[in-house]
Amino acid sequence: RKEVEQDPGPFNVPEGATVAFNCTYSNSASQSFFWYRQDCRKEPKLLMSVYSSGNEDGRFTAQLNRASQYISLLIRDSKLSDSATYLCVGPDMRFGAGTRLTVKP
Amino acid sequence: EAGVTQSPTHLIKTRGQQVTLRCSPISGHTSVYWYQQALGLGLQFLLWYDEGEERNRGNFPPRFSGRQFPNYSSELNVNALELEDSALYLCASNRGTGPGELFFGEGSRLTVL
Secondary structure (H helix, E strand, O other): OOOEEEOOOOEEEEOOOOEEEEEEEOOOOOOOEEEEEEOOOOOOEEEEEEOOOOEEEOOEEEEEEOOOOEEEEEEOOOOHHHOEEEEEEOOOOOEOOOEEEEEEO | OOOOEEEOOEEEEOOOOOEEEEEEOOOOOOEEEEEEEOOOOOOEEEEEEEOOEEEEEOOOOOOEEEEEOOOOOEEEEEOOOOHHHOEEEEEEEEOOOOOOOOEEOOOEEEEEO
């Protein structure tokens, strides 16, 4: 079983919408996770780290749910520029398959 | 500060050939990770090197190998190329002090004909 598994995509949402992605993990001892963003034909870049206390940065909120073993990424007030693939990764640095988000006008 | 650099950026090979991809991490980073990303697919973990040692390996056949040099740069070698090896090969580095932000290079795009 993979360390991290992601929601299947794609997600197509209108501008201004709130969208959430989940990523489940198998190792209950894992304590650190990361969300990356990958634009088309570009390298992934770190979006947020996720520890037990969660993380918030502007319109983006990442949380860790230990009881159910998943992490989440919430994007509020979606912008066209948020269109990308969002990848989660656990402490073993193995990435999930990615969730593609398209924000439409 | 220079980022992670990879070479070559693009290359075309034929089945059965061998290829070597190179990666220079950010100065001060001791860990190098290699990933394979086939078109439209996710990142598949290949190899992790830290302080010159192979620390972990993904589910790839032995014809995928690599090494890390004393200056922390790294090479990925793929022997007996197959068509399905066509992909973007991404290298990433970090300080090697545990899980932390990975800084990626722009990748080497390999096409196998």
